Amino acid sequence: MMTEPARTGLSAPLMIVAWAWVALPLAYGVYELLLKLAQLFGG
């Protein structure tokens, strides 16, 4: 059985770019949603 090896330094920048790629649009969507949500509690 092959097990998980130790990480190399190369994967860290790729990891940041990859997660930012998906997290930033999602954060935009959640922000827009929270603006709408304020209407429910703000009247």
Place this chain on the structure above:
Amino acid sequence: MPEDGQISPFPSPGGFLSRARTVAPPTWSRWLVPPAALSVHLSIGQAYAWSVFKSPLESSLHLSGTASALPFQLGIVMLGLSAAFGGPMVERRGPRWAMFVSMICFSAGFLLSALGVATGQYWLVVVGYGFVGGIGLGIGYISPVSTLMKWFPDRPGMATGIAIMGFGGGALIASPWSTQMLDAFGTGTGGIATTFLVHGVVYAIFMSLGVFLVRVPPAGWLPRGWTPAKAATRALITTANVSARNAIRTPQFWCLWIVLCFNVTAGIGILEKASPMIQDFFENTAAPVSAGAAAGFVALLSLANMAGRLVWSSISDLIGRKNMYRVYLGVGALLYLTIALAGDSRNFVFILCAVGILSFYGGGFSTAPAYLRDLFGTYQVGAIHGRLLTAWSLAGVLGPLIVNAIADSQAEAGKTGPALYTTSLYIMIALLVVGFVANELIRPVHPRFHEPRVAEQGRQDAVITGPGGS
């Protein structure tokens, strides 16, 4: 036969898209796979924001409401069909091929729609977005599922929860983004066509991350310090594997099909009618709900749906899949009962219960792949998941049909307020109870359905190193 993992009659794609080229190098981090999956699911989740285009299409192409819904409806039908029938091919050709096909189809759907609107040929929008794009939805939805569970055998619920959360999150991004684009380009045919064109190009670029980044683990790879035997301490978790063909012959598959179908029916019944429902419910009270507040309520339900996909599915790794569905179905039924009994006395009770129900709705979707993996192993779990999604297709019709038909008939009978929905609420409770019983009937799969271990390993190796690789 493809379902049994034997050598395919179709040639495997060679080069960059081949499964062999996606085998991860030893230093590859498994945490790069969830963003690959999310890039696809956040894109195809746009489907739930189709309503943004309905009014502009109706006014610019002189369409009825029914006609403007056709691309979305055909898209959802194609999602179910392509997930069900494309699953074995996705398993055989690998996640990169599947994500590439999804990217091409989904993007081409928008480009064809742009052409259709620009030339006034609405049928092209229906075929483009609904048929071609719908294939992209189905193939994209199942594309990362089995890969994620092979990378995260220790946390399969969390892994699929992240990806399937993306499908819920896709509409959150697309809805304001598409609206802003229509505001900028205009809601005439030229503006809508340009908006579709930009969508096609941007989604192709965004999804390409998944195509480039996705990797399958090398044969025999396991997370450090984790062994299959350690995980198989719960009764329902198997270390064996069942093919997609055999899975649909088991009672476990059909019990889970009923569980998913009725859990989705119960959730989608509220989700589809959330805005008019909360306004109708409290219209005769001292504090009626405004249209703006109802939009906020819809947003809150979207958030609950998305969060439930990640949170509940992750919790299922700790408490077990069967217990998690007991919560979805049992507590879900109690929440429906609370809404029915509380009526219009307290709006916060209604809101809290609806939030709970929608979080269970989302959780039901994201926990299903891990439940399948527990029962049938990882061998062809993507293909089995595709077939299970036919339950979604039925629920998508059943839930809105029940709530709308009963509300309409009650309104014709002169009823108002909570009375419009009381019967629907009790029907949903009954469906959830049936789902609860179906979940209780799920037992470990009989060994006669298991794949022979030696043959199965040989076939998996043949797929990984076979023709088509570089």
